[in-house]
Amino acid sequence: MTDSTALIETLGNAARSAAIELAQASPEAKRTALIAAADALAASHEAVLAANARDMQFGRDKGLADSMLDRLRLDESRLKGIEDGLRAVAQQPDPVGEVVAEWDRPSGLHIQRVRTPIGVIGVIYESRPNVTADAGALALKSGNAVILRGGSESLHSSQAIHACMVEGLRQADLPEAAIQLVPTRDRAAVSAMLQAQGLIDVIIPRGGKGLVGLVQQQARVPVFAHLEGICHIYVDAKADPEKARRVVLNAKTRRTGICGAAECLLIDRSYFDAHGPDLVQALLAAGVEVRAEGDLARIPGTVAAQPDDFGQEFLDMIMAAKLVDGVDGAIAHIRRYGSQHTESILTEDEATARRFFAGLDSAILMHNASTQFADGGEFGMGAEIGIATGKMHARGPVGAEQLTSFKYLVKGDGTVRA
Amino acid sequence: MTDSTALIETLGNAARSAAIELAQASPEAKRTALIAAADALAASHEAVLAANARDMQFGRDKGLADSMLDRLRLDESRLKGIEDGLRAVAQQPDPVGEVVAEWDRPSGLHIQRVRTPIGVIGVIYESRPNVTADAGALALKSGNAVILRGGSESLHSSQAIHACMVEGLRQADLPEAAIQLVPTRDRAAVSAMLQAQGLIDVIIPRGGKGLVGLVQQQARVPVFAHLEGICHIYVDAKADPEKARRVVLNAKTRRTGICGAAECLLIDRSYFDAHGPDLVQALLAAGVEVRAEGDLARIPGTVAAQPDDFGQEFLDMIMAAKLVDGVDGAIAHIRRYGSQHTESILTEDEATARRFFAGLDSAILMHNASTQFADGGEFGMGAEIGIATGKMHARGPVGAEQLTSFKYLVKGDGTVRA
Numbered sequence: 001m002t003d004s005t006a007l008i009e010t011l012g013n014a015a016r017s018a019a020i021e022l023a024q025a026s027p028e029a030k031r032t033a034l035i036a037a038a039d040a041l042a043a044s045h046e047a048v049l050a051a052n053a054r055d056m057q058f059g060r061d062k063g064l065a066d067s068m069l070d071r072l073r074l075d076e077s078r079l080k081g082i083e084d085g086l087r088a089v090a091q092q093p094d095p096v097g098e099v100v101a102e103w104d105r106p107s108g109l110h111i112q113r114v115r116t117p118i119g120v121i122g123v124i125y126e127s128r129p130n131v132t133a134d135a136g137a138l139a140l141k142s143g144n145a146v147i148l149r150g151g152s153e154s155l156h157s158s159q160a161i162h163a164c165m166v167e168g169l170r171q172a173d174l175p176e177a178a179i180q181l182v183p184t185r186d187r188a189a190v191s192a193m194l195q196a197q198g199l200i201d202v203i204i205p206r207g208g209k210g211l212v213g214l215v216q217q218q219a220r221v222p223v224f225a226h227l228e229g230i231c232h233i234y235v236d237a238k239a240d241p242e243k244a245r246r247v248v249l250n251a252k253t254r255r256t257g258i259c260g261a262a263e264c265l266l267i268d269r270s271y272f273d274a275h276g277p278d279l280v281q282a283l284l285a286a287g288v289e290v291r292a293e294g295d296l297a298r299i300p301g302t303v304a305a306q307p308d309d310f311g312q313e314f315l316d317m318i319m320a321a322k323l324v325d326g327v328d329g330a331i332a333h334i335r336r337y338g339s340q341h342t343e344s345i346l347t348e349d350e351a352t353a354r355r356f357f358a359g360l361d362s363a364i365l366m367h368n369a370s371t372q373f374a375d376g377g378e379f380g381m382g383a384e385i386g387i388a389t390g391k392m393h394a395r396g397p398v399g400a401e402q403l404t405s406f407k408y409l410v411k412g413d414g415t416v417r418a
Numbered sequence: 419m420t421d422s423t424a425l426i427e428t429l430g431n432a433a434r435s436a437a438i439e440l441a442q443a444s445p446e447a448k449r450t451a452l453i454a455a456a457d458a459l460a461a462s463h464e465a466v467l468a469a470n471a472r473d474m475q476f477g478r479d480k481g482l483a484d485s486m487l488d489r490l491r492l493d494e495s496r497l498k499g500i501e502d503g504l505r506a507v508a509q510q511p512d513p514v515g516e517v518v519a520e521w522d523r524p525s526g527l528h529i530q531r532v533r534t535p536i537g538v539i540g541v542i543y544e545s546r547p548n549v550t551a552d553a554g555a556l557a558l559k560s561g562n563a564v565i566l567r568g569g570s571e572s573l574h575s576s577q578a579i580h581a582c583m584v585e586g587l588r589q590a591d592l593p594e595a596a597i598q599l600v601p602t603r604d605r606a607a608v609s610a611m612l613q614a615q616g617l618i619d620v621i622i623p624r625g626g627k628g629l630v631g632l633v634q635q636q637a638r639v640p641v642f643a644h645l646e647g648i649c650h651i652y653v654d655a656k657a658d659p660e661k662a663r664r665v666v667l668n669a670k671t672r673r674t675g676i677c678g679a680a681e682c683l684l685i686d687r688s689y690f691d692a693h694g695p696d697l698v699q700a701l702l703a704a705g706v707e708v709r710a711e712g713d714l715a716r717i718p719g720t721v722a723a724q725p726d727d728f729g730q731e732f733l734d735m736i737m738a739a740k741l742v743d744g745v746d747g748a749i750a751h752i753r754r755y756g757s758q759h760t761e762s763i764l765t766e767d768e769a770t771a772r773r774f775f776a777g778l779d780s781a782i783l784m785h786n787a788s789t790q791f792a793d794g795g796e797f798g799m800g801a802e803i804g805i806a807t808g809k810m811h812a813r814g815p816v817g818a819e820q821l822t823s824f825k826y827l828v829k830g831d832g833t834v835r836a
Contacts, residue, residue: 024776105798118809222810243832250834357827358442369830380523391536391823392640393811405809409775412787414661416668
């Protein structure tokens with residue numbers, strides 16, 4: 001047994017015990033813990049920012065890219081945002097025990113389907129210290145124990161935030177092992193988590209290509225994949241040019257670093273014949289690097305697309321662009337290059353939109369709307385732990401409710417089966 | 419690449435193509451295929467029974483136990499049952515495309531959550547030829563392609579039934595690769611299925627301890643575990659003795675070979691003090707071998723329980739029995755030895771029943787009812803592929819609806835995110 005396996009076994013056993021207690025914790029106790037954690041964070045800005053300064057120094061020494069450093073960085077306003085998030089989750093309805101459905105049977109049985117926590121959740125994420133609070137809060141709300149493994153550059157920041165979460169648990173008399181943070185930068189701990197059968201019930205991996213590969217090779221524990229968001233936006237022949245311009249710009253440029261940002265623009269050939277280079281020019285004018293293929297590459301200012309520009313998550317002011325033949329061409333391209341996250345069609349033709357909705361199987365399909373709406377808050381779910389790109393159990397935005405399973409409660413009166 | 423890996427890759431690629439077509443197949447086409455399959459089976463009794471005779475001979479030569487030979491055996495009445503099952507699934511509502519929920523958002527978006535097939539399902543099962551039809555039918559109804567791998571002793575029977583399923587697909591102009599049967603007895607094919615990432619979306623393993631171990635070691639594909647049913651029945655101090663006798667007998671003896679059969683009787687010590695050996699005597703009188711512990715072992719006719727009698731799935735006229743201290747003692751025992759399938763409490767005290775329901779996390783918890791009701795038909799779901807014992811995605815009885823995932827369809831009108 002390696003050190004990492006032993007470490008995860010220790011954390012896992014503590015989490016399992018905590019999970020049994022947590023599954024029966026009152027909604028009030030969980031709410032109290034979350035509010036107390038927010039209060040503790042409010043009183044700890046100095047300590048958290050000092051920890052973050054150490055992480056930032058470590059990140060700079062390591063030569064992290066600016067976009068990574070920006071994700072790692074905390075300031076007063078971001079800390080306030082984390083606190084607000086904790087208080088918002090505290091006020092959400094408690095999903096545990098909710099009766100999702102109930103019915104009677106001719107046998108005389110009354111059957112209820114009731115939400116129950118999953119058990120122990122493992123979250124593997126990048127160096128975004130806020131996830132420590134967000135994921136911890138959603139796990140607690142849904143009655144699950146959680147083992148958090150943040151990116152190595154964010155270790156001190158995550159530890160400082162984690163200390164506030166534990167303080168909240170303590171004040172609500174909930175087990176401290178309900179929210180645990182893996183206290184090491186050793187990457188072997190990630191492998192140990194992926195293989196911790198019987199200790200961790202589900203792993204939520206949030207990350208890019210590197211983590212995808214690791215999960216595919218090593219995961220023995222069920223996974224809610226929260227992986228790449230290679231989102232497409234398709235402008236149909238019957239699109240309204242003004243709506244198209246507005247939505248395409250928003251989908252690409254509102255925020256480029258989120259998983260719902262559009263990465264590839266598909267334009268129907270007859271739209272292009274009728275309206276010319278308007279959309280590509282609007283992107284260029286907004287400062288987007290457009291990596292264009294075929295006729296689109298002749299528009300001045302574009303860059304010629306390389307094959308691997310399609311199916312790539314840029315998370316930057318870069319967009320691949322291509323002409324396709326109608327909605328079927330768009331569907332074929334997305335099936336080949338997409339990541340089953342979010343795709344949008346722009347068209348005034350209902351039948352074409354229906355075809356797009358039927359022919360694709362991404363978690364989220366949109367019609368005349370920006371892909372940037374792929375977000376638990378925008379869906380009305382409150383906070384989210386991320387957007388699941390797999391098809392099992394949870395799909396799309398994952399909030400507290402999506403972190404539950406269910407059980408059937410059946411009532412009879414000495415009822416036997418014939 | 420081994421032969422088995424290559425075989426599963428071939429089947430898997432064909433299934434993936436079929437799955438895309440199937441996801442968009444009309445409810446009418448799927449219904450037609452199922453009825454045509456039932457008709458084909460009705461016209462093929464002679465061929466199927468001849469194939470089954472070969473399998474039975476093979477099974478006898480191999481020295482299979484009588485209970486296994488009984489599961490393998492087909493006759494006119496069982497074939498009629500399989501046919502009726504196909505027609506019943508044909509008449510069920512089609513789950514694909516069902517709008518599970520819909521709501522509006524302040525942003526102006528309208529969001530629908532719509533059922534969609536999972537994709538390609540792999541089913542690994544024992545030598546029960548009827549599962550070939552049941553699992554094939556439920557997969558088709560839910561728009562999934564399926565790869566079936568039945569027990570090696572049932573190969574000819576399964577092939578004969580599979581031929582009828584394919585005939586049904588053909589008559590409905592659906593792709594024949596929608597329902598495929600692994601055409602080999604080589605056990606390496608099971609391993610290849612468990613590792614077929616990207617080809618198979620979910621594996622449904624139905625079997626006992628051997629398959630559990632294999633799945634835990636090898637599975638890379640998500641799993642809906644349909645594994646052991648180590649069902650407990652707990653008789654509380656406040657149980658009605660007459661209801662208790664009736665339910666305990668039914669739970670154990672109605673059919674011993676199904677996963678919902680009770681395997682362990684837990685009796686509260688004060689119930690035993692008040693009512694004596696009545697329940698154990700009733701089991702003995704019905705011909706059950708009672709493997710009893712402690713004071714219960716002094717009842718004439720019982721056998722002394724060995725430690726591994728607890729947590730064992732007998733699937734036979736055998737029951738472990740033990741005294742416990744109240745509902746908390748029962749909960750502790752079941753948490754340690756159960757398989758999260760189905761447990762029942764007998765009590766007239768509502769608060770105690772609530773404690774049992776809250777303290778346990780099995781897929782199905784019953785109050786004053788026989789564990790033998792753990793069945794999709796009895797739950798009102800129509801046919802079932804089995805009872806899932808895991809907590810991910812599907813739990814309890816798994817019918818066509820439980821074999822679906824969902825996607826979000828979002829409508830705007832040029833809507834952008836602020």
